[in-house]
Amino acid sequence: MSEAIPVSLRNAQIYQGKSLVLGNVNLEVKKGEFVYLIGKTGTGKSSLLKTLYGDLLLKEGEGDVAGFDLKSLNWKTVPLLRRNLGIVFQDFQLLTDRNVNDNLEFVLKATGWSDKVLIKEKIENVLDKVGLRAKGYKMTYEMSGGEQQRVDIARALLNNPKLILADEPTGNLDPETTDKIMQLLFTICKDYHTAVVMATHDYGIIQRYPARVVRIEQGAVNEITSEGML
Numbered sequence: 001m002s003e004a005i006p007v008s009l010r011n012a013q014i015y016q017g018k019s020l021v022l023g024n025v026n027l028e029v030k031k032g033e034f035v036y037l038i039g040k041t042g043t044g045k046s047s048l049l050k051t052l053y054g055d056l057l058l059k060e061g062e063g064d065v066a067g068f069d070l071k072s073l074n075w076k077t078v079p080l081l082r083r084n085l086g087i088v089f090q091d092f093q094l095l096t097d098r099n100v101n102d103n104l105e106f107v108l109k110a111t112g113w114s115d116k117v118l119i120k121e122k123i124e125n126v127l128d129k130v131g132l133r134a135k136g137y138k139m140t141y142e143m144s145g146g147e148q149q150r151v152d153i154a155r156a157l158l159n160n161p162k163l164i165l166a167d168e169p170t171g172n173l174d175p176e177t178t179d180k181i182m183q184l185l186f187t188i189c190k191d192y193h194t195a196v197v198m199a200t201h202d203y204g205i206i207q208r209y210p211a212r213v214v215r216i217e218q219g220a221v222n223e224i225t226s227e228g229m230l
C-alpha cells in the first residue's frame, strides 16, 4: 500500500464490543484531501475515527492508514501508527499541570526525540504554525478554549503527520474562534498537503468551508455533496 494514500478502508466492519456499528465501509482519503464526516449522534463517526487511529481494532474487512495495515495492528504497532497521525479532540486533552512547551516536549520525548536543541526548534516551529509562538511558557489552564485548541493542533503537528483526525474539534468553541480553527486546519491541509478527516455536527462550518462530505447513516458510509447535507 502506498503511503501516498493516507486512508483506505475496504469492506471494513466496525464493531463496538460485539455490536456492529458500521458494516461494509469503503472510504479512501487522498494526500492533502479535506473530508468531513457527518451523521446523527450515535451513528458511528467517533467509532470510525477510532478505527483509523487504532483505538478500535479492525477485525473484518481491510484497511490501511498512513502505510499501516489496520488488520495487523497490535499493542506494539499502535503507538507507531499514532506517531504518523495527528489526533485532535473536542476537549483538547492537554496536560493541565504544565505549560505549553512542556506539553509539546512530553509528546516529543514519548515519541523518541532526545536532542534538546532539535526539541526546542520543533516546538517553536509548530507553535509558529498555529500562531502561538509567544505563548510557550503559558500554563494551558490559563489559555482560552481557542488557544488550547491551537496547542492541541500544534501537538498534532509535531511528527509531521500525513493525516490529521479531528473529532468535533470546534465543538466547545464560539463561532468566531471556530472560524479561526477552521482556517488553521485548511491552511495546514493546503500548505503541508496534510489530509484531514474531521467529524462534525456543525453544517454551518461545511457551508463556510466547503470540502468533500461523507455521511454515516444506517450503518453505512455514503459520499454526498455539501448541498445534499440537510
Ligand SMILES: Nc1ncnc2c1ncn2[C@@H]1O[C@H](COP(=O)(O)OP(=O)(O)OP(=O)(O)O)[C@@H](O)[C@H]1O
Pocket: 016, 017, 021, 039, 040, 041, 042, 043, 044, 045, 046, 047, 048
Ligand atoms: N465504548 C463503547 N462501548 C460500547 N458501545 C459504544 C462505545 N462507544 C460508542 N458505542 C456505541 O457505538 C455507536 C456509535 O457511537 P459513536 O460514538 O461512534 O457515534 P458518533 O456518531 O461519534 O456519536 P456523537 O455524534 O454523539 O459523538 C453508538 O451506538 C454508541 O452507543
